[in-house]
Structures are given as C-alpha cells and as structure tokens.
Amino acid sequence: MKRNKKERQVSLKETIEQKPFITDEALANMYEVSIQTIRLDRMELNIPELRERIKSVATSTWNETVKALAIDDVIGGEIIDLELDQRAISIMDITADHVFTRNKIARGHHLFAQANSLAVAVINDDLALTANADIKFIRQVVEGERVIAKAKVIGMEINNRTVVEVHSHVDNEPVFTGVFEMFRSTQEKEGG
Amino acid sequence: MKRNKKERQVSLKETIEQKPFITDEALANMYEVSIQTIRLDRMELNIPELRERIKSVATSTWNETVKALAIDDVIGGEIIDLELDQRAISIMDITADHVFTRNKIARGHHLFAQANSLAVAVINDDLALTANADIKFIRQVVEGERVIAKAKVIGMEINNRTVVEVHSHVDNEPVFTGVFEMFRSTQEKEGG
DNA sequence: ATTAATATTATGACTAGGTACTAATAGTAA
DNA sequence: TTACTATTAGTACCTAGTCATAATATTAAT
Numbered sequence: 001m002k003r004n005k006k007e008r009q010v011s012l013k014e015t016i017e018q019k020p021f022i023t024d025e026a027l028a029n030m031y032e033v034s035i036q037t038i039r040l041d042r043m044e045l046n047i048p049e050l051r052e053r054i055k056s057v058a059t060s061t062w063n064e065t066v067k068a069l070a071i072d073d074v075i076g077g078e079i080i081d082l083e084l085d086q087r088a089i090s091i092m093d094i095t096a097d098h099v100f101t102r103n104k105i106a107r108g109h110h111l112f113a114q115a116n117s118l119a120v121a122v123i124n125d126d127l128a129l130t131a132n133a134d135i136k137f138i139r140q141v142v143e144g145e146r147v148i149a150k151a152k153v154i155g156m157e158i159n160n161r162t163v164v165e166v167h168s169h170v171d172n173e174p175v176f177t178g179v180f181e182m183f184r185s186t187q188e189k190e191g192g
Numbered sequence: 193m194k195r196n197k198k199e200r201q202v203s204l205k206e207t208i209e210q211k212p213f214i215t216d217e218a219l220a221n222m223y224e225v226s227i228q229t230i231r232l233d234r235m236e237l238n239i240p241e242l243r244e245r246i247k248s249v250a251t252s253t254w255n256e257t258v259k260a261l262a263i264d265d266v267i268g269g270e271i272i273d274l275e276l277d278q279r280a281i282s283i284m285d286i287t288a289d290h291v292f293t294r295n296k297i298a299r300g301h302h303l304f305a306q307a308n309s310l311a312v313a314v315i316n317d318d319l320a321l322t323a324n325a326d327i328k329f330i331r332q333v334v335e336g337e338r339v340i341a342k343a344k345v346i347g348m349e350i351n352n353r354t355v356v357e358v359h360s361h362v363d364n365e366p367v368f369t370g371v372f373e374m375f376r377s378t379q380e381k382e383g384g
Numbered sequence: 385a386t387t388a389a390t391a392t393t394a395t396g397a398c399t400a401g402g403t404a405c406t407a408a409t410a411g412t413a414a
Numbered sequence: 415t416t417a418c419t420a421t422t423a424g425t426a427c428c429t430a431g432t433c434a435t436a437a438t439a440t441t442a443a444t
C-alpha cells in the first residue's frame with residue numbers, strides 16, 4: 001500500500017475526514033510510514049491533532065448534521081452579514097426541496113436549521129455549541145418564499161451560556177423565532 | 193466560597209454539566225480546594241475526566257440537542273426493544289406539542305429526531321455519531337397518532353460507517369424512513 | 385483530651401497523544 | 415558528487431489526567 005508523498009497525503013486527508021477519531025499511530029500503521037511522517041503530513045495539510053479534531057466534532061456535529069439534513073444550501077454562502085458576537089443575517093430561499101409536497105409548506109427543521117446555524121456562526125468562539133433551543137414557528141412558510149433570519153447576541157449570560165435570539169421573516173412578516181443558549185469554550189477564570 | 197463536601201459536590205456536578213469543558217484545575221481554583229479533592233469528588237460522583245467529557249459531547253451533542261428540540265419525551269424510556277448492533281424499536285405518541293397548531297400535523301423534525309435517536313442508540317459503541325442522514329417523509333402524521341420506529345443495522349460499511357435503516361409506521365402504514373450513516377470510534381486495525 | 389473516622393492534600397510514577405526541535409539517514413535528480 | 419527532498423529517529427516538553435500511597439486536617443464521639 002506504499003504510495004508516494006502526494007498520494008499518501010491526499011488519501012490521508014480523506015481518511016481523517018472519514019475517521020476523525022483515528023490516531024497518528026493508527027495512521028502510521030495504515031500507510032506503513034513512521035509516526036513522524038504522519039505528523040509532517042498533518043502539518044503540511046494543516047490537519048489538527050486528534051484531540052482538537054474531537055473537540056471540533058464536539059462542536060460541529062450538530063451544525064454539520066443540520067446542514068446535511070437541511071440540504072447544503074442553507075448556510076453555504078448565504079450569510080450576508082456577520083459581525084461576531086453582535087449580529088448576523090442569512091437568507092434562505094424555500095424551494096421544492098424544503099417543502100412537504102402535499103401542501104408546499106416548508107418543513108420546520110429547515111427554518112430551525114437556518115436559525116441555529118446562524119446562532120452558531122455569530123458566536124465568536126471556535127468552540128460554540130447549542131446547549132438549548134427555545135423555538136417558535138409563527139407562521140408557515142411556503143415554496144418560493146425567501147426567509148431572512150436575523151441573529152442578535154443578547155449579552156446576558158444565563159448559566160454562563162451566551163443567548164442568541166434569532167428572528168426569521170418573510171417580507172417583514174415574522175415566521176420563526178428562536179432563542180438559543182450557546183456554550184462557549186473560553187472559560188474565563190472565576191473565583192479568586 | 194468554601195462549602196462542605198456535600199454542598200461542593202452538588203455544586204460541582206451542576207458546574208460540570210453547565211461547562212463540560214472545564215478542567216480539574218479550574219474547578220480546584222473555583223472551589224478553593226486542591227486538584228486532588230476535585231478528582232476524589234469526580235470519582236465519587238462518577239464524573240469522567242475532561243477528555244472523556246469532550247468525547248461524550250462530540251457524540252451526544254446531536255442527540256442532546258435533538259432531544260431538547262423534540263421535547264424530552266421522544267426517547268425517554270420509550271425504546272421498547274433494543275438489541276445492540278441489530279435492531280431497536282421505539283414509540284412516540286404525537287401530542288399537541290409535536291404538531292403545527294393550524295393543521296395538527298407533526299413537525300418533521302420530531303419524526304427525524306425519533307429515528308435518529310434510535311439509530312444512535314442501536315449502535316454498540318459509546319462513540320457513535322451521525323455522519324449523514326438520508327431521510328424521507330412519506331406521509332404526514334397528525335396529533336394522537338402513535339409512531340413506531342424500527343431501526344435495523346445494515347451490515348454493509350460504506351466508507352467505514354455503519355448504516356442504520358429506520359422505518360417509522362403508524363398503524364402499519366409507513367410514514368417516515370431514514371438511512372443513517374453512523375461513525376463509530378472503534379477503529380479496527382487495518383493494513384498489515 | 386484522646387481516639388476514631390472522615391476529609392483533604394501531597395507526592396511520585398505512569399499514561400495517551402500529542403508539539404517543537406534537532407539530527408541523522410535514504411532516495412533521487414542534476 | 416553535490417543538492418535536495420523525503421523519511422525516520424530521538425529528545426525534551428506539554429496537558430490533563432489515572433492510580434496508589436501516605437501524610438495531614440478537621441470533625442465527631444466517647
């Protein structure tokens with residue numbers, strides 16, 4: 001299974017994407033090279049170490065899966081405004097993919113996904129994750145409509161979580177609101 | 193902020209639940225005790241170490257959040273059959289909480305949450321997480337109906353992921369199907 | 385006050401899964 | 415042969431722990 005550097009690195013990248021929990025040691029066995037070579041490869045490919053990858057999975061799984069669920073177009077390039085820890089705006093056009101065929105009404109989780117993704121994006125922390133979500137579907141959204149979600153970071157920290165409020169509108173008409181309590185990793189020292 | 197053991201442990205548990213990414217050192221400062229005391233406390237409380245907690249968040253975030261989203265009753269004690277790596281069955285009664293008030297139709301993400309939770313539960317691995325989900329809503333479910341989800345582990349491993357198929361029925365009528373590609377942590381040694 | 389029990393702290397040895405750095409060796413091309 | 419890249423080796427160090435043992439503190443009971 002010996003390959004040259006280029007081939008190995010291409011394959012390595014895929015392997016780690018598929019199995020983020022694999023150690024350098026296992027990779028070294030797999031590619032029949034030394035652990036140092038794997039580490040050099042990771043450096044060149046800018047692939048973080050196992051523990052960082054696990055953390056990243058910890059924080060991104062939800063997002064990733066929501067993205068997969070809600071079809072890739074929810075966030076892909078649709079965030080049209082973003083000021084970290086302040087606010088963010090994204091647009092989602094409701095297509096046939098988003099609706100029940102029977103009544104053309106958008107499935108709730110798409111609205112949710114848009115809002116939640118935005119809430120994650122607006123947090124200025126690479127270890128942000130949704131701790132809790134309090135959501136409300138105000139009116140149904142149908143095919144062809146354009147949903148504009150606006151996220152606002154509320155300063156108040158409940159239980160050391162940052163609260164993000166998201167309001168989604170269609171033509172200035174509210175269709176969805178969500179209050180998201182977000183974990184942040186940066187644990188400012190307390191006590192003392 | 194000195195408390196006695198009991199009080200400290202109660203508070204400690206909450207703190208760690210709220211901030212799973214906090215280290216023993218930070219906790220020791222926080223409670224003005226030694227690191228060893230924190231470790232004794234964790235032992236007594238059966239709280240795993242930071243890295244295990246991060247892993248656990250990595251795998252459970254999705255589940256947790258889906259649960260929070262889908263209201264706690266989706267999985268809570270509702271799994272009525274479970275044979276690891278084989279199959280699992282769960283029941284969800286659709287209540288007013290699950291439906292759009294207008295048309296009494298259950299929101300899609302509840303069905304999704306039930307199915308996905310079951311897919312996670314059936315995997316015999318404490319580090320299972322959803323890599324991908326291919327879902328289909330077959331017919332709408334309305335208030336009062338009882339959804340029975342059956343998960344089956346499909347042996348074939350696509351990209352080293354275990355595939356779980358979930359079929360949800362109401363009165364033997366299919367309402368939802370989902371094919372979930374699940375990560376597993378246990379990386380059987382390959383190559384060699 | 386003394387004993388006993390519980391709680392806390394200290395210490396050392398060890399672990400996984402790395403980083404960062406230096407140095408040596410292999411293989412290949414000019 | 416020189417030059418360069420690729421690979422391997424080795425050391426010290428890091429974090430965030432575990433496990434085991436031992437020494438103190440603190441508190442309660444007699």
